[in-house]
Amino acid sequence: MAAARPPSPGAAPAPAPKSLKNLADLKQVQRQLAETREREAAEAAARAVAERKRAAEKDLFARAVGATEPLRQKTRTVPLAPEPPAPIPVQHQLDEQRVLRESLSDEFDVTTLLDVDDAMSFRRPGIGTDVTARLRKGDWTIQAQVDLHGLRSDEAREALGGFIRNAHKQGLRCVRVVHGKGLGSPGKQPVLKTKTQRWLIQKNEVLAFVQAKPAEGGAGALVVLLAPVKR
Structure with missing residues (x-):
């Protein structure tokens, strides 16, 4: 049997096996999923911390102020100014008569x-x-x-x-x-x-x-x- 010849220096490298390429893609997808889960977990933890902080501040304010009730506005009646009395017709007639006496x-x-x-x-x-x-x-x-x-x-x-x-x-x-x-x-x-x-x-x-x-x-x-x- 004849011995295998070594590849010549100018020849292109042989392509990687298909199974190895699929394995590399799978690992990349797994890394992306892991990063997404970590980011979502961090965001959820931050929201939980903020919610606990708001609840603690609200509870602290309630203990400091005590129970509160809405203020009841007292109804205050403001008396209206009395309307001026209607002019007396008799007085109006007397005024007209006076004007006539003065003018004639x-x-x-x-x-x-x-x-x-x-x-x-x-x-x-x-x-x-x-x-x-x-x-x-x-x-x-x-x-x-x-x-x-x-x-x-x-x-x-x-x-x-x-x-x-x-x-x-x-x-x-x-x-x-x-x-x-x-x-x-x-x-x-x-x-x-x-x-x-x-x-x-x-x-x-x-x-x-x-x-x-x-x-x-x-x-x-x-x-x-x-x-x-x-x-």
Whole structure:
């Protein structure tokens, strides 16, 4: 039998047997599993230590403070401030009457303000004579009236002031004021007629007035033109 020849120096090494390669892989897998188990065990141990520490701190706090109960909030009733009393209507009426008495004077001199004509008409500065002429002709429809005939002077003053104020608020433009002819007055003097003219001239809502036509009261009434409402 011929002897085996030694491998030549330039030849490649023979491959390792397959069984040895599988054994090396198995050992590597075993090492990885062991490392994973050790890491999980270390993490579990750390969590357990932290949990025991929290429990110990909680128990220490409970022993130091003792048993606790939630505070009960006492219900405290705060009294509300009393509402102001409603205004007394009577007092309101008295206040309005006082304002009217102060704003309308019986002694107001109108002789220089009235137009000298048969009807003794009135027009404010800036209002032309054509306005009183149209008022006398009836170009404006009479929308409301107040009858002062038979009232005392103070009653007539308050009634006229309130009537003019309310009519202007409602947007009325033309109203009639009945004051009577004064035939029943001492000396047959038309006292209320003269006072009515004075009161009307003092009202800023009044632009002009003229004596009414015979069919509308004649010398016993005045037709009054009111200023338009400012909007």
